[in-house]
Amino acid sequence: MKMTIEPVSAFSSLDVLVAMDEGLFSAEGLDLTMASRESRDIRSTTEGTLSSPVTNQGRLHERGDASMFQG
Numbered sequence: 001m002k003m004t005i006e007p008v009s010a011f012s013s014l015d016v017l018v019a020m021d022e023g024l025f026s027a028e029g030l031d032l033t034m035a036s037r038e039s040r041d042i043r044s045t046t047e048g049t050l051s052s053p054v055t056n057q058g059r060l061h062e063r064g065d066a067s068m069f070q071g
Helices: 010-021 057-063
Strands: 002-005 031-034
Touching: 002 010
Parallel strands: 002 031
Antiparallel strands: none
């Protein structure tokens, strides 16, 4: 099964990158790729507030460029 995910903000996607490198996704039959973010997908933290923080997670998923995201 082919799946495209968004880069994970936590730990700069390290958990996913290590799992990909170790072949953990392949062992489960997943052909996983990580979508690239364009500059328009990244918002400044000055746009957020305490009650509505800025997050870039989910933007590629909302647009249909990724199958899922980890929020």
